[in-house]
């Protein structure tokens with residue numbers, strides 16, 4: 001499928017070294033449209049919305065930011081800690097303002113697995129339904145988020 005000029009621009013901005021060193025698409029060979037469609041399908045099948053997921057992630061980021069670098073419990077076996085980083089970053093879609101670069105590490109004590117959240121990645125989910133490409137530093141799996149965050153369909157966003 002041919003991309004519109006606007007979609008082409010978004011994809012260009014997602015390349016490594018444009019907005020951030022790592023880029024947004026990782027090693028994912030799928031088109032942006034296919035990535036968005038697949039993750040939207042997953043979220044719908046969980047009876048959730050991108051906004052519900054982003055709202056929960058936003059709460060976690062705020063709790064971690066308020067703890068000033070100290071780990072904070074944000075759920076059953078889940079802890080979050082904020083790391084400062086300098087500078088702002090823009091959204092690949094453009095026109096969304098800029099976001100602080102600091103990241104939040106979200107660790108699940110049961111699996112030992114750590115996810116990384118940023119203000120931009122939460123914006124990308126809530127506003128654009130974009131969880132980034134597989135292999136990207138900040139890729140988040142919708143199913144894993146739903147399970148870890150214990151959000152179920154029908155909850156108020």
Ligand SMILES: [Zn+2]
Pocket residue numbers: 091092093094095096123124127128
């Ligand atoms: Zn945006």
